[in-house]
Amino acid sequence: MKNSALYKGCLEPILLRLLKDHGRMYGYQMTQMVKDITKGELNITEGALYPLLHKLEEQGIVETETEMNGNRMRKYYSLTKAGKKQTSIAMEEMKAFMQSLEYIVNPKTALG
Amino acid sequence: MKNSALYKGCLEPILLRLLKDHGRMYGYQMTQMVKDITKGELNITEGALYPLLHKLEEQGIVETETEMNGNRMRKYYSLTKAGKKQTSIAMEEMKAFMQSLEYIVNPKTALG
């Protein structure tokens, strides 16, 4: 995913957030959008991305539609109803996580 | 470390930050301080903590002094000179990481 190990465990909520904000997306598009949004900081590797997307599909968090763009396949992912519920939970956890990091890294300025 | 997988990869910079802010600390103290600071959100497990501290010592990032508190041992850790340099780097990476998370989770309000 990235040079730094920091992102470990954050990939799933990141993808859920992307799908929540942008609706239907395909895998490669997710990697590019994350790279753009983070100004090149976060580069999702394919070896992390695709297995995770497959897992989320198995779990019924996302559903897929395969389309052809010219001669090239695109597999579009979107959140299921269960996936939207799961995303809400994941976002709450992310908020708490980020707040905790603030407490530690910025003990003075972090809001109580 | 925590119920949530989010913290994976963040433990090392968290410990470095603690040592930077509070100087000499022993392992158990670190777990309690992190729990306090994060209002119970972040519970460092011993299985994650001690092997990491040992690794940091091997790498010359921290140095140790063992003291007795009554009949109980405490192994105090503090940053070496190299450790302080390493901590500065780790904190820069943390800042970039947290900013990237903001971009993704709060695309509207996140500062450019």
Added chain:
DNA sequence: AAATTATACATAATTTTCTTATGTATCGGA
């Protein structure tokens, strides 16, 4: 007084999650 919880260290087995490497295939630009 006995049992439980907290303090304080440590390690081993396992699981989770990612990186690196590899593979297939199409498309556009130099």
Added chain:
DNA sequence: TCCGATACATAAGAAAATTATGTATAATTT
């Protein structure tokens, strides 16, 4: 024509945690 970008996929290995276990002392609760 070759290279980089697009677009998917999987396998082997590494990194970083969890869970379980172990030792031992101190404080608190029942």
